[in-house]
Amino acid sequence: MLFYLDDSNKKQLNSVKRINLASINWREKDLEDLIAHNISKIVSESSLMTIFQERKGKEEPDIMALDRSGSLYLFELKRWKSDKENLLQVLRYGQIFGQSDYNVLNDLYNKHGKKGKELIDDHKEYFNLGKDEEIRKEDFNKKQHFLIITDGTDTETRQAINYWKTTGLWIDAIIYRVYETLNGGKLIEFNTYSPEEDVIEFEEGCYILNTNTKNTQEDDKDMIQNKKAAAYYDPWKTKINKIQKGDKVFLYRNATGIVAMGKGSGIVKKKNYHNLHTEVNEEYYTELEEFMILKTPLKPDEIKQITGVNYRFMSTMFGVGQENGNKIWEYIIKNSI
CATH class of the missing domain: 3.10.590.10 (ph1033 like domains)
Structure with missing residues (x-):
């Protein structure tokens, strides 16, 4: 939560006005592009390499990314608050792409505009992997991580996330908030969901x-x-x-x-x-x-x-x-x- 600091009254907190992306004419695609190009700033667990963004009309996650060990991250983005359907949707993507081998990921990577590139080579370069850190093609997509990025979560979604975590599934919701300053400037804040937090x-x-x-x-x-x-x-x-x-x-x-x-x-x-x-x-x-x-x-x-x-x-x-x-x-x- 953001507040203005008032030099004239240092005992008072005034809230920054909260808005949503729709009110400033941002599309889901705009949010997707923003996150895809700044993904390592938003996901704190590790730096991620975006390998694919959703193609219109296809049953695909909004963003796919890899961490340095080759684990696959599947993102579902919403301009509005999440609900249980968002959760089911991202799990559905896990069912579709969870068993994808290196060749499938490499093909998706090339469809994402990296034609002629080899994913394993770019992955090594992106994470600056030394000789002893290099991973093999068969090491890609051994684990999947699911992330919903949305403007708020509902109770059922939180309860479902907590349940799936107890089964060993790596799933979370990243919550963003959009604010407007007094001079009309726009701010966006990201918070990673945690069941330990209130x-x-x-x-x-x-x-x-x-x-x-x-x-x-x-x-x-x-x-x-x-x-x-x-x-x-x-x-x-x-x-x-x-x-x-x-x-x-x-x-x-x-x-x-x-x-x-x-x-x-x-x-x-x-x-x-x-x-x-x-x-x-x-x-x-x-x-x-x-x-x-x-x-x-x-x-x-x-x-x-x-x-x-x-x-x-x-x-x-x-x-x-x-x-x-x-x-x-x-x-x-x-x-x-």
Whole structure:
């Protein structure tokens, strides 16, 4: 997440406006070309050599690449957030190309515009392999790695990725974010998905925040009365930094359900927890605009029915994705609950 630094007010964070590629007339092909030409800057595990890009009308991955050991990387790119169909698609490519031998890869390499070139020679040159590091033709494509590159991931995709990882399949999602600066400049940020990280690191602007009634009723009451989203102490309080202007936030009360909702103001503030001088800046909060208290709490089973996802409400704050967040928001508005 990006913020502006304000020299006139060094205690304030202002969010950089988040946009998407479609809004600036970028096509999926533009994103594909960008990644193909900068692949080693985006995939941190190792430098990669692009050997092939998708041909229109063909059942092929957007990008194929090799690492220095000859392992094959298959990429599926989307301008929008991923879903389970993207995952199935990239696995389908693994089924098609996972058994391809060197000759097939060399043929694809030549179709990618390297006519007359020998893949094994260019691979050696690209990775500057010494005599003792050279690989044989039969060493190519012994392993496959699957990568989805997209503007956000949904819960089902994350769960599927985690499942396939437990089976030994090397699969991940790389999340990108596009931002616009005050002077109209464009920024793009890439983050590699990791199940060890909190899932909201890569979520799309819709969050469920626990009001902390398990510890005290005062925090719940404070959030409702002061129309804000808050979290307390490290590492939980810093989760509030994820909420950008316009992001939808649902306040969830333990054993009850969603009791209120609003939209982020884009400004994160700090204060002493319960105004105690010994608890300096242990509360991070952001005021919520378009704040609404629900007449009837939206229960967990109703949330599951609306979204199709059985969320676990154990975390301080977690992302539900833009699509499901919009479903919850619209359901509440439509039914005036």
